Amino acid sequence: MRRQPFRDKITLHARERVLAHAPTRGGSHVVATTTALHLPTESGDFLRLPWECVDQASWKEGWLHVHETSSGPEHHVRLTEPGSVPETVRERVTATIAVNHHAKLADGSSVRIAGRRPATGGEVRWTFVFESGLDPNDPGLRAQAEQALEDLRRQTGL
Helix, strand or coil: CCCCCCCCCCCCCCCCCEEEEEEECCCCEEEEECCEEEEECCCCCEEEEEHHHEEEEEEECCEEEEEECCCCCEEEEEECCCCCHHHHHHHHHHHHEEEEEEEECCCCCEEEEEEECCCCCCCCEEEEEECCCCCCCCHHHHHHHHHHHHHHHHHHCC
């Protein structure tokens, strides 16, 4: 079996294994494992993004678009031969979602509350995604979102 060219550049955690990989236009690879998505960086290294830290990912016209949770950065990678990477990414991101809930705020706007469980198990991690145009650092909005989260946790037992 031929050694995969990215194996020397990514560090796999205990019991983490490669599920799919695809070459990028820049000569690197995107690697989907059981616990994380490994994306190439400009320096030639890899960014390890655990599945529960991916808010959403999409595949369009040869590009893999990945949006991190908590309004984190977006990553856009051109794949030359996507293989099963898009489907694997979709399945892995979806598998982490324990709860996805839209809550109305006092002014009629909304916040999406997402509860994600790491692929390795453990506690649910909660994130807020505020409606476009809202300031996620506004203390009043944060307090409303926190109250909605408490209500949701009581309802779901999480």
